[in-house]
Amino acid sequence: MLLRHTPKEVIAREGLTINPAKTCQPIGAMYAALGIHGCLPHSHGSQGCCSYHRSTLTRHYKEPVMAATSSFTEGASVFGGQANLLAAIETIFSVYEPDIIAVHSTCLSETIGDDLQQITKKAKDDGKIPEGKYVIYASTPSFVGSHVTGYANMVTGIAEQFAQSTGEKKEQINIIAGWMEPSDMREIKKLSKELGVKIVLFPDTSDVLDAPQTGKHEFYPKGGTTVEELKSIGDSSSSLALGCISAEPAAIALDKKCKVPFETVDMPIGLSATDRFIMSLSKAAGVEVPDEITAERGRLIDVMTDMEQYFYGKKVALFGDPDQIIPLTEFLLDLNMKPIHIVSGTPGQRFEKRMKEILRRIPEANFKNGLNADMFLLHQWMKNEPVDLLIGNTYGKYIARDENVPFLRFGFPILDRIGHSYFPNIGYSGSLRLLEKILNAFMDRQDREALEEKFELVM
Ligand code: SF4
Numbered sequence: 001m002l003l004r005h006t007p008k009e010v011i012a013r014e015g016l017t018i019n020p021a022k023t024c025q026p027i028g029a030m031y032a033a034l035g036i037h038g039c040l041p042h043s044h045g046s047q048g049c050c051s052y053h054r055s056t057l058t059r060h061y062k063e064p065v066m067a068a069t070s071s072f073t074e075g076a077s078v079f080g081g082q083a084n085l086l087a088a089i090e091t092i093f094s095v096y097e098p099d100i101i102a103v104h105s106t107c108l109s110e111t112i113g114d115d116l117q118q119i120t121k122k123a124k125d126d127g128k129i130p131e132g133k134y135v136i137y138a139s140t141p142s143f144v145g146s147h148v149t150g151y152a153n154m155v156t157g158i159a160e161q162f163a164q165s166t167g168e169k170k171e172q173i174n175i176i177a178g179w180m181e182p183s184d185m186r187e188i189k190k191l192s193k194e195l196g197v198k199i200v201l202f203p204d205t206s207d208v209l210d211a212p213q214t215g216k217h218e219f220y221p222k223g224g225t226t227v228e229e230l231k232s233i234g235d236s237s238s239s240l241a242l243g244c245i246s247a248e249p250a251a252i253a254l255d256k257k258c259k260v261p262f263e264t265v266d267m268p269i270g271l272s273a274t275d276r277f278i279m280s281l282s283k284a285a286g287v288e289v290p291d292e293i294t295a296e297r298g299r300l301i302d303v304m305t306d307m308e309q310y311f312y313g314k315k316v317a318l319f320g321d322p323d324q325i326i327p328l329t330e331f332l333l334d335l336n337m338k339p340i341h342i343v344s345g346t347p348g349q350r351f352e353k354r355m356k357e358i359l360r361r362i363p364e365a366n367f368k369n370g371l372n373a374d375m376f377l378l379h380q381w382m383k384n385e386p387v388d389l390l391i392g393n394t395y396g397k398y399i400a401r402d403e404n405v406p407f408l409r410f411g412f413p414i415l416d417r418i419g420h421s422y423f424p425n426i427g428y429s430g431s432l433r434l435l436e437k438i439l440n441a442f443m444d445r446q447d448r449e450a451l452e453e454k455f456e457l458v459m
Contacts, residue, residue, distance in 0.1 A: 002040065003163060003379060003399060003445070005106060006383065008380060008384060009380075010377065010384070013372050016449070017371060017372055017374050018375075018376035019342050019343035019354075019375035019376050019395065020345045020375070021344060021373060021374055021392075022149070022345025022346055023147045023412075023413070024049075024107075025142040025147060025149055025150030026045075026053050026142060027053045027056055027147040027150060028041075028045055028140070028147035028154065029138050029151065030154075031057060032065055032158065032349055033102035033104070033158075034057075034203070034208050034209060034224070035224055035225060036102065036226075036387070037223065037224030037225060037227070038220045038224065038227075039100040039102050039209070040092060040098035040101055040220075041066075041067040041104070042068045042069070042088065042097055042103045042104070042112065043068070043070075044070045044084075044085055044106060045072055045081075045105065046108055048068050049069070049107070049108070050068075050069035053360075057209075057440060060414055061210070061282060061421050062421070063209050063210070063211070065244055066219065068088060068096070069314070070145065071084060071088075072108055076112075077112065080114050081109050082119050085103065085114075085119050085123075086122065086126070089101060089129065091134060093129070093201045094246070095344075096219065098253070099132075099133060100133070100134045100135070100227065101135045102157075103116055103120065103136070103137040103138075104137070104153075105137075105139050105141060106140070106141075107141060110143075115316050116137035117137065120135045120137050121215065123135060132206075134161075136161045140154070144347075145346070145347065146347070148179055148245055148321050148322065148323070149245075149346065149347075151179045151246050152245060152248075152249045153175075153249075155176065155202070155247065155249040157404060158202060159176070159250040159251075159253050159254045159257075159284050160254075161451040162227065162231055162233070163233045163254055163257055164249070164444060165234040168235060170232060170236055170237070171202055172198040172199060172201070172232070173197060173198070173200075173237060173239070173284055174199070174238070174240070174251075174260065174262075175239075175240050175242065176241045176242060176247040176250050176251050176262075176354035177201060177241055177242055177249040178243025178245070178323040179246045179323065180267060180324075181205075181424070181425070182205040182421050183421055183422050183424040184204070184426045184430065185205060185437075186206040187429070189204075190425070191277075191281075191293065192281065194293055194448075195278070195290065196285075197282075197284075197287060197290065200232060200233055200236060201225065202225040202230060202233065203224070203225055204224055204225045205357050206223050208221045208223040208224050208325050208334065209416050209421060213381060224421075232256075233254060234254065234257065236260055237260075238260060238261050238263070238279075238284050239262035240262065240281060241262055242265060242266075242268070243264075243267045243322075244264050244350045245322045245323050245348050245350060245351070246322075246323045248262075248264045265277050265280050266326055267324060267426060267431075269324060269331060269434070270328060270332075270457075271297075271301070271329070271331060271334050271432070272327075272330050273330060274297075274427055274428055277312030296427070298440045299428070300429075300431055300432045300435070303435060304334070304435065306405075307439055308336060310439055310442055311335040311336055313337070314338065314389060315338045315340050315387040316332055316337055316388065316391060317340065317341035317342070317378055317381065317387045317390050317391070318339060318391040318410075319343045319380050319391075319411075320391075320410065320411035321346060322346050322350070322351040322354075324410070325342060325411075327344060328353045329342060329355065333358065333361060333362075337428070339359070340366065340387065341366050341385070342355065342366070343368050343374065343378045344436065345369070345370070345373060347369060347404065348356070348369065348370070351369040375392075375395060375396070375399065377426075378399070379399045382405070387405060388405070388442070390403075390405050390408070391408045391410050392407075392409075392410060393411040393412055393413055394409060394413060394414050394415045394416050395407075397416070407441070408438060408441050410434075444454065446459070
């Protein structure tokens, strides 16, 4: 196998990352921009960067992802890309007719020092942005951070550049989505509706990256948060940020600009995090939790208790994006499993702080994030203390095969399966689906490897 030479002995590394547990900032910025209705993401850099970002999103969502590029060549790389971006803005509005262009930078344009704020202002001053259209921007240098940082930067840019404060508060709550699937965003809207709370969810990629087949190609599908909704977020009574790394920076920016108080909760993955989300939203809106949500919760608890014997004590290794694996780790503990090896390539001290809190019951657990918290290290940890299950994105399949361990695909990117963009992992019903997939991974292995005399019909 490809990874058969991974050594068991862990040697401290500083300047070397092997098989990073992350990808590049602009991918996150592009994904966030697709959650605005009528928006065309624009990559300010070379064509190669844009192709990579588009193809990664296309492979994960199995939907064509549209984006434009400043098409840097040698000249722009040396003298800066202002002329390219100004020409691009003019061309895009006349040919592709978006309502919004969301520009993000790349390693190259950041290194040369292009100032997106200055260039977009010049585009406006030069009359290159038609009336009623918008160009927003976010700085996303990929030599720092990760795709999650890029997502957070673009969502912050959306909040900063659209929010307006009229002085009159609206009876609505902003829900700032951390990086989650379109199906998860749909589930957030469903739960809010059941609670009877009026929300503005942003960004919102449902009906954009999971749009139905209608027989007609829509360049700008019907989904996405509208400009009107985004302008109104400055008048909302409060914001709920789902994830301290991917969503909270936008909530802080909005509070600073328009005085909208906010609360940050974990992404509602698993029982405990969903409880906190539901309680925070119902408290902020002053509503009671309806019976249908309580019943959903009850069904999850019922299956958790019925199947507890299959989960108890099982060791798990997981990797991925911090706002997703923090509540997932908590859910595994709620299932009485033992998450013992955890890495996230996204840097930030909040991850370590939250993991320390969550994992205090398992002092022997290894967890690390940022530089060198890579899949190579995770694999080495697994060689030293084997696990019963590996959870992570598609890249984990090599380790899973090498170590002959069941593998649950979770996170971004998933390039070799479908379902992630159609079935939620959040809320009580999403958590139930997650539980089912974990359970099936164990039972499939048991069926595959059981001795003939122990091969059971009823499990
Ligand atoms: S890491 Fe930098 S150079 Fe590479 S694709 Fe991303 S933005 Fe482009």
